Amino acid sequence: MANTPSDPERSEAAQTLADLEAVLVRINGLGQLAADVRALRALIIDGRPPRVAAIGRRGSGKSSLANALLGARVLEVGAVDDTTREPQWIDLERNQRKIRWIDTPGLRAGGDPERAERVASILAKDPPDVLLFCVRATQVDAGIDDDIDDLRSILTAIEARGGAKPPPVVAVVTRVDELTPLLPKQPPFSDEKRSNIEKSVEVLRRHFERRAITVSSVVPVAAFTKHFSDGAIAIDWRHNVDALANAVFDALPQLAQAEAAMAFEASRTLRRRVARRIVTGTTSIAFFVGAAPVPHDLVVLTPLQGVMVMGISFLSDRGSRARLLAEWTAGMGLNVGAGVALRAAARSLIKLVPGFGGAISGAVAAGGTWALGLAAIKYFIDGATIDETREEFERVKRAGLPADLLSNKRDDAPASAAAEPAQHSSGEGGEGEGERKP
Numbered sequence: 296m297a298n299t300p301s302d303p304e305r306s307e308a309a310q311t312l313a314d315l316e317a318v319l320v321r322i323n324g325l326g327q328l329a330a331d332v333r334a335l336r337a338l339i340i341d342g343r344p345p346r347v348a349a350i351g352r353r354g355s356g357k358s359s360l361a362n363a364l365l366g367a368r369v370l371e372v373g374a375v376d377d378t379t380r381e382p383q384w385i386d387l388e389r390n391q392r393k394i395r396w397i398d399t400p401g402l403r404a405g406g407d408p409e410r411a412e413r414v415a416s417i418l419a420k421d422p423p424d425v426l427l428f429c430v431r432a433t434q435v436d437a438g439i440d441d442d443i444d445d446l447r448s449i450l451t452a453i454e455a456r457g458g459a460k461p462p463p464v465v466a467v468v469t470r471v472d473e474l475t476p477l478l479p480k481q482p483p484f485s486d487e488k489r490s491n492i493e494k495s496v497e498v499l500r501r502h503f504e505r506r507a508i509t510v511s512s513v514v515p516v517a518a519f520t521k522h523f524s525d526g527a528i529a530i531d532w533r534h535n536v537d538a539l540a541n542a543v544f545d546a547l548p549q550l551a552q553a554e555a556a557m558a559f560e561a562s563r564t565l566r567r568r569v570a571r572r573i574v575t576g577t578t579s580i581a582f583f584v585g586a587a588p589v590p591h592d593l594v595v596l597t598p599l600q601g602v603m604v605m606g607i608s609f610l611s612d613r614g615s616r617a618r619l620l621a622e623w624t625a626g627m628g629l630n631v632g633a634g635v636a637l638r639a640a641a642r643s644l645i646k647l648v649p650g651f652g653g654a655i656s657g658a659v660a661a662g663g664t665w666a667l668g669l670a671a672i673k674y675f676i677d678g679a680t681i682d683e684t685r686e687e688f689e690r691v692k693r694a695g696l697p698a699d700l701l702s703n704k705r706d707d708a709p710a711s712a713a714a715e716p717a718q719h720s721s722g723e724g725g726e727g728e729g730e731r732k733p
């Protein structure tokens with residue numbers, strides 16, 4: 296799937312959003328929507344690869360975590376290099392998306408006092424978006440103070456040199472399958488084992504509390520996999536990796552979330568979350584465009600919806616996008632290449648030549664956009680047929696907008712959901728299947 300920033304479809308979408316913004320600032324009362332259009336742009340176009348740093352002792356399972364998250368062997372596992380190796384940022388690639396990754400077995404490894412300094416300076420120079428602090432489940436109580444010292448020096452170095460806020464820390468209790476009872480190794484685990492896993496999480500939590508370290512979550516994980524020579528998974532004893540993917544996703548800045556959502560194997564859930572934010576953001580803009588007392592609705596709405604659908608198609612892993620878009624256009628009657636139309640319209644609108652489009656209400660504009668957006672998620676992300684997609688569209692349209700969708704977006708920040716971090720965005724509502732039921 297061609298989906299890089301140089302992709303002509305992306306520049307088309309970017310151009311359409313720029314045109315939209317130019318139009319909206321010219322229309323009385325709609326200027327404030329420009330910020331919302333920019334927030335949409337950040338979601339659809341300006342994404343960048345996430346930067347993830349893993350620290351943890353040798354053999355704590357850092358490389359295995361990367362493989363488990365991406366569902367492929369992207370890093371060698373086991374004793375592959377010596378402890379004095381310098382950590383380096385590398386690109387892990389999956390689904391033609393990238394994760395920037397760096398890991399270090401700790402600042403003291405190799406017994407080189409200058410090493411700590413160098414590691415800290417590499418991370419301070421190019422700060423990670425999120426720090427994975429990896430502790431083997433059997434070692435949550437063994438020498439943990441040294442590990443926490445390492446973590447603290449890294450956070451302090453980033454803060455001191457970069458002047459930046461230190462990155463959020465996701466603590467990972469690794470290799471949980473090694474807790475008792477040892478057998479079976481393979482999930483699902485017995486109640487007794489689950490309870491021991493929970494205990495190890497609690498122990499680590501208490502160490503963080505005692506040392507006054509704030510972590511965004513503590514996630515227990517088993518990441519053991521064996522791969523065929525082509526990299527595909529042969530043995531899969533992963534446990535709770537989806538929860539880790541979600542925790543990392545939540546800790547990332549929004550600009551890096553779409554790329555992570557594409558690269559992680561747990562990605563359908565995450566891609567749906569990004570898509571929902573695109574749909575809520577667009578629906579909110581559509582509402583205010585529809586409600587504005589100027590008859591330009593359709594001229595603005597069609598390309599706006601086109602960009603929304605295009606943005607959702609960027610999150611698809613269904614193969615040839617050209618084929619998908621053609622089928623979508625034929626089945627749904629909305630050409631997502633509608634940006635061109637806006638360009639022509641924008642020129643006229645900027646001169647404010649009145650009279651095109653028909654005025655429709657905000658609710659109608661928002662309802663149609665919402666239904667179209669959820670249908671696009673069903674089609675591009677959930678893999679529905681075009682007939683199922685049409686049914687979804689009709690069903691959501693009949694059900695109407697969820698009551699809370701626009702309630703917190705009245706005057707000043709109509710589409711703020713699009714700009715908020717995941718954990719706060721009310722409109723996105725996780726998978727939010729609820730309001731999709733008839």
Ligand SMILES: Nc1nc2c(ncn2[C@@H]2O[C@H](COP(=O)(O)OP(=O)(O)OP(=O)(O)O)[C@@H](O)[C@H]2O)c(=O)[nH]1
Nearest residue numbers: 353354355356357358359372373400470517518519
């Ligand atoms: N049983 C079990 N073994 C694991 C798990 N994760 C990793 N391992 C094994 O532990 C060993 C070390 O794993 P790595 O992922 O290479 O650990 P690392 O932290 O990258 O190690 P260094 O790069 O040497 O610092 C390998 O033999 C892995 O197969 C797990 O969840 N369960």
Ligand SMILES: [Mg+2]
Nearest residue numbers: 357358371373
């Ligand atoms: Mg490693």
